[in-house]
Amino acid sequence: MDIQQLLRENIRRLKPYSSARDEFSGQADIYIDANENPYNAAYNRYPDPLQKVVKKKISQIKGVPFNNIFLGNGSDEPIDLIIRAFCNPGIDNVIAPNPSYGMYKVSADINDVQLIQVPLTPEFHLNFDDIRAAADAHTKVIFLCSPNNPSGNCIPIEDIKNFVSTFQGIVVVDEAYIDFCDQPSMKEYVNIYPNLVILQTLSKAWGAASVRMGMAFASAEIIQILNKIKPPYNISKPAQEAALEILEHEDQVRQQAATVISERKRMALELTRYKGVKEIFPSEANFLLVRVDDANKLYHWLTSQGIIVRNRHGQLHCDNCLRLTVGTPTENDILFIKLNEYYHEKDFVFG
Numbered sequence: 082m083d084i085q086q087l088l089r090e091n092i093r094r095l096k097p098y099s100s101a102r103d104e105f106s107g108q109a110d111i112y113i114d115a116n117e118n119p120y121n122a123a124y125n126r127y128p129d130p131l132q133k134v135v136k137k138k139i140s141q142i143k144g145v146p147f148n149n150i151f152l153g154n155g156s157d158e159p160i161d162l163i164i165r166a167f168c169n170p171g172i173d174n175v176i177a178p179n180p181s182y183g184m185y186k187v188s189a190d191i192n193d194v195q196l197i198q199v200p201l202t203p204e205f206h207l208n209f210d211d212i213r214a215a216a217d218a219h220t221k222v223i224f225l226c227s228p229n230n231p232s233g234n235c236i237p238i239e240d241i242k243n244f245v246s247t248f249q250g251i252v253v254v255d256e257a258y259i260d261f262c263d264q265p266s267m268k269e270y271v272n273i274y275p276n277l278v279i280l281q282t283l284s285k286a287w288g289a290a291s292v293r294m295g296m297a298f299a300s301a302e303i304i305q306i307l308n309k310i311k312p313p314y315n316i317s318k319p320a321q322e323a324a325l326e327i328l329e330h331e332d333q334v335r336q337q338a339a340t341v342i343s344e345r346k347r348m349a350l351e352l353t354r355y356k357g358v359k360e361i362f363p364s365e366a367n368f369l370l371v372r373v374d375d376a377n378k379l380y381h382w383l384t385s386q387g388i389i390v391r392n393r394h395g396q397l398h399c400d401n402c403l404r405l406t407v408g409t410p411t412e413n414d415i416l417f418i419k420l421n422e423y424y425h426e427k428d429f430v431f432g
């Protein structure tokens with residue numbers, strides 16, 4: 082597949098901004114090249130535009146070669162950059178399943194690119210034939226989210242592989258919740274499929290949502306394109322430093338993820354005990370999508386009790402559904418006590 086052919090013409094021709102730190106990255110005594118404040122302090126200098134130290138660490142942890150890694154200001158940044166690189170506003174389109182993560186649509190809308198939504202089944206399964214049927218000559222990017230937000234289920238890897246190998250555009254697999262799921266990441270396939278992009282993030286299992294750092298793994302060619310069009314210093318120095326510190330604690334992150342997974346199972350089991358809970362969708366993420374008798378009512382009541390959940394009522398196939406993020410064991414216990422109060426099941430004894 083010719084990735085350059087897929088690119089927007091203006092992006093192919095673009096001469097990227099060359100920052101001071103791009104033009105000289107060695108060691109010197111005096112830096113009077115970037116119009117910075119000369120009085121050295123923690124943050125007076127621009128950061129490394131390519132975040133090399135952080136990428137080396139991520140490369141070690143993830144087993145992905147350095148040249149196949151892009152870092153963004155959250156994974157929301159590569160979502161936007163991919164649309165911008167490949168889709169001509171007002172002409173091209175992207176496809177995403179429905180329901181799925183809301184930023185695919187927002188980013189497409191911002192870029193004046195049509196988002197074609199392909200309905201999942203009521204059980205939130207994806208039929209790739211529906212995607213093939215929806216795609217046309219202007220479909221440049223497909224966003225797949227696995228595990229999917231808000232449903233929590235994964236798309237089988239073999240199905241994605243079959244699709245990527247035949248689709249003549251970019252396939253993005255958003256693995257924001259991969260650390261909570263049994264299915265392995267597809268990151269090892271980025272050097273097999275030149276059109277595959279894997280997104281991961283420090284915002285979920287890594288416990289660093291406020292750092293704003295997302296990872297895109299892809300062929301070196303796609304990574305170069307993203308580097309070409311990103312804002313020159315898209316990751317601040319404090320964010321790079323925080324990421325390095327967080328990446329030192331992989332063991333703790335794995336342990337926390339294991340606890341979240343076991344709490345997710347406990348929550349799913351406990352929730353079956355409430356008469357008002359009608360359906361609990363199988364989840365491989367750090368949340369559960371739960372159908373209740375009256376989602377709006379329960380949502381407002383929980384809010385009044387100081388518990389904020391995500392109301393997904395109104396999304397396709399999500400009638401009366403709330404999305405509950407798995408909290409700490411203590412937080413989950415409080416949720417159960419509150420649900421018990423709400424549903425007046427006085428005989429319910431919390432274990």
Ligand SMILES: Cc1ncc(COP(=O)(O)O)c(C=O)c1O
Pocket residue numbers: 154155156157158182226229230255257258281282283284290293294295
């Ligand atoms: C599927 C999915 N992708 C990406 C993100 C955003 O991640 P980040 O914080 O890295 O921008 C989210 C956040 O909720 C998400 O659910």
